[in-house]
Amino acid sequence: xxxxxxxxxxxxxxxxxxxxxxxxxxxxxxxxxxxxxxxxxxxxxxxxxxxxxxxxxxxxxxxxxxxxxxxxxxxxxxxxxxxxxxxxxxxxxxxxxxxxxxxxxxxxxxxxxxxxxx
Amino acid sequence: xxxxxxxxxxxxxxxxxxxxxxxxxxxxxxxxxxxxxxxxxxxxxxxxxxxxxxxxxxxxxxxxxxxxxxxxxxxxxxxxxxxxxxxxxxxxxxxxxxxxxxxxxxxx
Numbered sequence: 001x002x003x004x005x006x007x008x009x010x011x012x013x014x015x016x017x018x019x020x021x022x023x024x025x026x027x028x029x030x031x032x033x034x035x036x037x038x039x040x041x042x043x044x045x046x047x048x049x050x051x052x053x054x055x056x057x058x059x060x061x062x063x064x065x066x067x068x069x070x071x072x073x074x075x076x077x078x079x080x081x082x083x084x085x086x087x088x089x090x091x092x093x094x095x096x097x098x099x100x101x102x103x104x105x106x107x108x109x110x111x112x113x114x115x116x117x118x
Numbered sequence: 119x120x121x122x123x124x125x126x127x128x129x130x131x132x133x134x135x136x137x138x139x140x141x142x143x144x145x146x147x148x149x150x151x152x153x154x155x156x157x158x159x160x161x162x163x164x165x166x167x168x169x170x171x172x173x174x175x176x177x178x179x180x181x182x183x184x185x186x187x188x189x190x191x192x193x194x195x196x197x198x199x200x201x202x203x204x205x206x207x208x209x210x211x212x213x214x215x216x217x218x219x220x221x222x223x224x225x226x
Contacts, residue, residue: 035215045153045161045204047215059213095160103208104151104167108160 001107002027004096009112016086020112022079022096030054030074032106033099036081038092039111046092049081050099064090086116120144120209122218129224130195138221140205142186148208150188152181155202155220164203165190192223200225 008020020036036048049070050059058070069082079096093111100106121143130136140150151166163172165181178199180191188207192199205218 037217044220045206045217047206047217050215061214100163100166103148105153105161105163105206106172107163110160 002098004098004107004109006094006096006109006112009094009114011115011117012086013118014086014088014116016116017082017084018086018114020081020083020094020096020114022081022109024077024079024096024098027098029072029077033102034070034072034079035097035099035105036070036079037095037097037105037108038090038114039095040089040092048094051079083114086114088116090114091116120214120216122150122205122207122216124203124205124218124221126219127222127224129226130192131226132197133194135191135193136195136223138190138192138203138205138223140188140190140207140218142188142207144210145186146207147210147212150181150183150205150207152179152190153204153206154199155204156200161204195223195225197225199223 003025005023012018033052035050051070055072067085071080095111096109098106123141149167152164153161154164155161164175164179178193182189202220204220
C-alpha cells in the first residue's frame with residue numbers, strides 16, 4: 001500500500017488563504033485520481049474535492065466551490081489544495097485520499113489541521 | 119443535495135452479528151463503500167462495491183444492499199471492531215461524493 005503525507009495546515013484568520021500539500025509515495029501517483037476529505041473536530045466526514053489522474057478533471061463540494069482549488073504535480077508526486085476566502089466553518093482536519101476505481105477512497109493520509117480563527 | 123442517513127449509535131454483544139445501515143434519500147446509481155475510523159486515526163476502507171473487501175480486512179466484514187439501503191455486516195464482532203463507521207457513495211450526478219453521518223459501534 002502507498003503512503004500519503006499532508007502538510008501546510010495551521011491557524012489562519014477568516015478571509016485568509018492557505019495551501020495544503022500531500023506528498024505521495026510507494027505507488028504510481030500519476031495513475032490515480034485523488035481527493036481531499038475533511039473532518040470537523042468531533043464530527044463526521046465531508047468530501048471536499050477530487051482531481052483526475054492527469055489533472056484535467058476537477059470536482060468540488062458546493063461548500064467550497066469558487067474558494068478552493070485542487071491541483072497536482074505528477075512530476076513531484078504531490079497533490080495540492082489552495083484554500084482562499086477561508087471561513088470559520090472550514091476549520092477541520094484535511095485528509096489526502098487516494099482514489100479507487102473513481103468511486104471509492106482507497107487509503108488516507110494522517111491529515112493536517114486547519115484552524116480558521118480571529 | 120443528496121443525503122445518506124446512518125443511525126448515530128449501535129451496540130453489539132461480543133461475538134454476535136451487527137448490521138450498520140446507510141439509507142439514501144433516492145435510488146443510487148453507484149455502489150456504497152464503508153470506512154472504519156478509530157479515535158485519533160484516519161479512516162480505513164473496510165468494504166466497497168457489490169462485494170469487495172480490501173486486503174487485510176477480516177472476512178467477518180461484509181456488505182449488502184437492498185433498495186435505497188446499503189448495509190455493513192460484522193459477523194462475530196470483536197472488541198477491536200469498536201469504532202465509528204461511515205458509508206459513502208457518489209451521488210447520481212457522478213461528480214460529488216457524499217458521506218453518511220457516521221455510526222458509533224460499541225462492542226459490549
